[in-house]
Amino acid sequence: MDDWRNRRVTVLGLGRHGGGVGAVRWLAARGARVTVTDLADEVGLARSIAALEGVPIDRWRLGGHDEADFAGAEAVVVNPAIRPNHPLVEFARRSGAAITSEIELFLAVCPASVVAVTGTVGKSSTATMIARIFEAAGERTWLGGNLGGSLLDVVDRMTRDDRVVLELSSFQLFWLSRQARMPAAAVLTAFSPHHLDWHGSIEHYRAAKERLFREQTSDGIAVIGRGIEPWASIASGRVVSPLNDDLLPELTVFGAHQRSNAAIAAAVTTALGVSTDAVVHGLRRFRDLPHRLELIAEIGGRRFIDDSKSTSPAATLAALEACGPQTWLLAGGA
Numbered sequence: 635m636d637d638w639r640n641r642r643v644t645v646l647g648l649g650r651h652g653g654g655v656g657a658v659r660w661l662a663a664r665g666a667r668v669t670v671t672d673l674a675d676e677v678g679l680a681r682s683i684a685a686l687e688g689v690p691i692d693r694w695r696l697g698g699h700d701e702a703d704f705a706g707a708e709a710v711v712v713n714p715a716i717r718p719n720h721p722l723v724e725f726a727r728r729s730g731a732a733i734t735s736e737i738e739l740f741l742a743v744c745p746a747s748v749v750a751v752t753g754t755v756g757k758s759s760t761a762t763m764i765a766r767i768f769e770a771a772g773e774r775t776w777l778g779g780n781l782g783g784s785l786l787d788v789v790d791r792m793t794r795d796d797r798v799v800l801e802l803s804s805f806q807l808f809w810l811s812r813q814a815r816m817p818a819a820a821v822l823t824a825f826s827p828h829h830l831d832w833h834g835s836i837e838h839y840r841a842a843k844e845r846l847f848r849e850q851t852s853d854g855i856a857v858i859g860r861g862i863e864p865w866a867s868i869a870s871g872r873v874v875s876p877l878n879d880d881l882l883p884e885l886t887v888f889g890a891h892q893r894s895n896a897a898i899a900a901a902v903t904t905a906l907g908v909s910t911d912a913v914v915h916g917l918r919r920f921r922d923l924p925h926r927l928e929l930i931a932e933i934g935g936r937r938f939i940d941d942s943k944s945t946s947p948a949a950t951l952a953a954l955e956a957c958g959p960q961t962w963l964l965a966g967g968a
Contacts, residue, residue: 647713656784753823889956
């Protein structure tokens with residue numbers, strides 16, 4: 635929709651990580667009549683609710699959902715954590731509502747060129763490396779997506795000359811509609827089974843990732859990580875290989891997987907016209923991200939490393955390989 639004034643929009647899942655808040659703020663600022671509904675209550679959503687203080691919202695429905703909030707909606711903005719085939723989403727679709735998401739809203743209005751990064755592991759580090767390289771080249775750069783927050787809050791400040799780097803999860807890719815504008819540059823860092831409790835099968839998980847490459851424009855760029863080269867056959871854009879390791883500078887972070895991420899970041903930025911000097915300076919500026927092989931302390935000759943973002947076997951294996959054989963692993967969860 636180009637004109638949101640007086641449109642009835644239901645935001646399904648406000649969430650705690652900023653995407654829902656950004657969508658609500660953006661829609662309300664454009665005159666939409668917004669309903670917010672979430673299974674969590676006011677206590678669980680206290681921070682998100684506080685971030686919306688003063689924003690005109692037609693209706694709050696917290697602690698549960700009501701079909702009535704979807705029956706007359708012209709659009710439903712779905713939180714990416716909402717599972718496929720959610721009955722209320724299907725009901726809204728049958729009632730004539732357009733189904734969209736915060737990321738799709740952003741892509742529709744973003745004036746800048748976008749590099750999208752997905753993959754089972756390495757998304758956050760690779761996306762951040764790409765952003766650091768663009769910054770080293772002197773380009774105004776915006777980093778967002780699955781990293782948290784919402785770039786809808788700042789999209790009005792962006793220009794055609796800016797760069798946007800988006801980390802996109804399989805959930806976010808799944809909820810892009812068939813009308814969504816796909817980024818011209820797409821990156822796949824790695825692929826292995828993950829989130830099968832949400833997707834139901836590896837085929838469903840793969841299909842969500844594939845959209846980023848199948849539906850990009852023919853003049854786009856696709857960078858496929860090492861070991862998953864067959865993915866190149868589905869790309870609609872020009873396929874660019876990761877740089878050779880001997881062309882990369884020394885990094886401040888450890889692990890062979892980080893050098894693989896750097897090779898991908900260097901490849902996509904070089905293909906987009908960034909100089910070799912900027913690639914080198916940008917990669918040297920990259921530092922550990924929170925909870926991703928983050929060095930917490932060194933005591934008595936022992937390094938204590940927080941890798942709590944490692945939520946898949948593939949990520950944990952990469953971390954163990956980076957840390958070496960004399961490692962004690964403390965693991966938990968499902």
